[in-house]
Amino acid sequence: MLQRLAALRADDARWEQGRTFSLVYHAGDEHTEFLKRAYALYFSENALNPTAFGSLKRMEREVVAMTAALLGGGAEAAGTMTSGGSESLFLALKTYRDRARAQRGAAEPLEIIVPRSAHPAIDKAAHCLGLRLLRAPLADDFRADVDAVRAALSERTILIVGSAPSYPQGVVDPIAELAALAAERGVGMHVDACLGGFQLPFLRDLGEDIPPFDLRVPGVTSISADLHKYGFAAKGASTIIYRDRALRRHQFFARSDWSGGLFGSTTVQGTRAGGAIAAAWATLMALGRDGYLRLAAGILRTTRIFQAGIAAIPGLRVLGRPAMSVFAFAGDSGGPDNDGTSVDLMVVADQMEARGWHCDRQQHPTALHLMLTPAHAPVAEAYLPDLREAVAYARAHPEAAAQGSAAMYGALARAPEGIMVDEFILHFLDNTY
Numbered sequence: 001m002l003q004r005l006a007a008l009r010a011d012d013a014r015w016e017q018g019r020t021f022s023l024v025y026h027a028g029d030e031h032t033e034f035l036k037r038a039y040a041l042y043f044s045e046n047a048l049n050p051t052a053f054g055s056l057k058r059m060e061r062e063v064v065a066m067t068a069a070l071l072g073g074g075a076e077a078a079g080t081m082t083s084g085g086s087e088s089l090f091l092a093l094k095t096y097r098d099r100a101r102a103q104r105g106a107a108e109p110l111e112i113i114v115p116r117s118a119h120p121a122i123d124k125a126a127h128c129l130g131l132r133l134l135r136a137p138l139a140d141d142f143r144a145d146v147d148a149v150r151a152a153l154s155e156r157t158i159l160i161v162g163s164a165p166s167y168p169q170g171v172v173d174p175i176a177e178l179a180a181l182a183a184e185r186g187v188g189m190h191v192d193a194c195l196g197g198f199q200l201p202f203l204r205d206l207g208e209d210i211p212p213f214d215l216r217v218p219g220v221t222s223i224s225a226d227l228h229k230y231g232f233a234a235k236g237a238s239t240i241i242y243r244d245r246a247l248r249r250h251q252f253f254a255r256s257d258w259s260g261g262l263f264g265s266t267t268v269q270g271t272r273a274g275g276a277i278a279a280a281w282a283t284l285m286a287l288g289r290d291g292y293l294r295l296a297a298g299i300l301r302t303t304r305i306f307q308a309g310i311a312a313i314p315g316l317r318v319l320g321r322p323a324m325s326v327f328a329f330a331g332d333s334g335g336p337d338n339d340g341t342s343v344d345l346m347v348v349a350d351q352m353e354a355r356g357w358h359c360d361r362q363q364h365p366t367a368l369h370l371m372l373t374p375a376h377a378p379v380a381e382a383y384l385p386d387l388r389e390a391v392a393y394a395r396a397h398p399e400a401a402a403q404g405s406a407a408m409y410g411a412l413a414r415a416p417e418g419i420m421v422d423e424f425i426l427h428f429l430d431n432t433y
C-alpha cells in the first residue's frame with residue numbers, strides 16, 4: 001500500500017523542480033525533513049483541550065507571541081493559531097460580527113468593505129457568516145482606492161479589510177489610510193497578511209521600501225499571517241492576531257449546558273492537529289530572525305532576476321509595483337517595445353504548460369501569476385528562455401487563441417461577470433469530486 005501511495009503521485013505537478021508557482025512553499029529538502037520529524041513527534045496529540053497537552057498550549061502561545069512581536073503587536077496583543085489563512089480570515093470576520101452584535105453599534109445587515117483584490121476566502125466567510133460584502137474598486141496601481149472605500153462606509157459597516165500584499169498583483173494596499181478611515185468611523189481594520197506576514201518584515205529589515213502594514217499602524221485592529229506559506233512551516237498552520245484580548249474574546253465559543261460537559265473552543269476546528277503546531281513552533285525557533293532574513297534575501301534575488309527577465313521580453317510587463325515575490329505579468333498594450341501585436345497571455349500559458357510549467361492564469365486583467373520561493377532560484381535560467389519562446393509563438397500564431405485552454409479562458413474573459421461563470425465553476429467541481 002505504501003508503494004502504491006508513492007506511485008499514485010506519478011502525474012502530479014512537479015513542485016520539487018520549481019515547476020509550480022503556488023501551492024507548495026519549499027525551503028529545501030533538509031528543512032522539509034526537519035518539518036516531517038517535528039510533525040511526527042506530535043502526530044497523535046490534539047490541541048482541542050489545552051489542559052491535556054501542556055506542550056501544545058505552550059507552543060501555540062509562543063508561536064502567537066513571536067508572530068505578534070514580528071507584526072508590531074504591543075503587550076496587549078493576543079491571538080490564536082489556526083489551520084490556514086481561510087480559517088484565520090473566517091475567525092476575524094466572526095470576531096467583528098459578534099462584537100458588533102454584542103455592542104449593538106452597527107445596524108443590520110452588517111457590512112464589511114474589501115478591495116476587489118481581496119482573497120475569496122473573505123467572500124466565503126462573509127457568505128457563511130451572513131455578512132454583506134461590499135467590493136471597492138482598485139486604483140490604477142492595483143491598490144485599494146481609499147476614496148471608494150470611504151464612499152462605501154455606512155452605519156452598517158463593521159470592518160474594512162486591506163491586503164499586505166494582495167494575492168493577484170502582490171501590491172500592499174494603503175493600510176495607513178484605510179486604518180485611519182476605520183479609526184475615524186470606529187470600525188475594525190483587518191490586514192490580510194497571509195502571504196506577507198513572514199516576508200515583508202524581513203524585506204523591510206533588508207532595506208526594501210515596504211509601506212507600514214502591521215499592528216504598528218494606528219487603527220489596524222487585527223492581522224492574519226500564514227505560517228504554512230512564507231513562514232515555511234508544515235501545512236495546516238496560520239495565525240490571527242488582535243490588538244488586544246478584549247477583541248479576541250469575540251472569536252471564542254462556549255457552551256456550558258451540554259451533557260458532554262463544559263465546552264469551550266477557540267477556533268473553527270474541534271480536534272486540532274498537534275503536528276502542525278509543533279512543526280510551526282520548531283520552524284520559528286530553528287530559523288529564527290537570521291534564518292528568515294537569509295531566506296528573504298535569496299527570494300528577493302530570485303524575484304529581481306525573474307522580473308528583469310520578464311521586463312526584457314518585448315510585449316510583457318509586470319503589473320503594478322509588487323512588494324515581494326508575488327506578482328503578475330500581462331501583455332503590454334502600448335509600451336515602447338510593443339510592435340503593435342498584443343500578446344495573448346492565455347496562449348503563452350498553454351505554450352508554457354507544454355514545456356512543463358504549471359501556470360496560474362488570472363483575469364481582469366488577463367495575466368500570469370508567479371509566487372517565488374527558494375525552490376525557484378535554480379529555475380529562472382530555464383523559465384525565461386521558455387517564456388521568450390512562448391511569447392514569440394503567441395505572436396506568430398494568432399489562431400492559437402481559439403485552441404486549447406486559451407479558447408476557454410478567452411470565452412470566460414468575454415462572458416458577463418457573475419452567475420453564468422459561477423455555475424461553470426460549480427459544474428466543474430461537481431464533476432471533479
Ligand SMILES: *Cc1c(COP(=O)(O)O)cnc(C)c1O
Nearest residue numbers: 084085086119121167192194195
Ligand atoms: C493563501 C491566502 C489566503 C488563504 O489562505 P489558505 O491557507 O489557503 O486558506 C488568504 N489570503 C491571502 C492573501 C492568501 O494568499
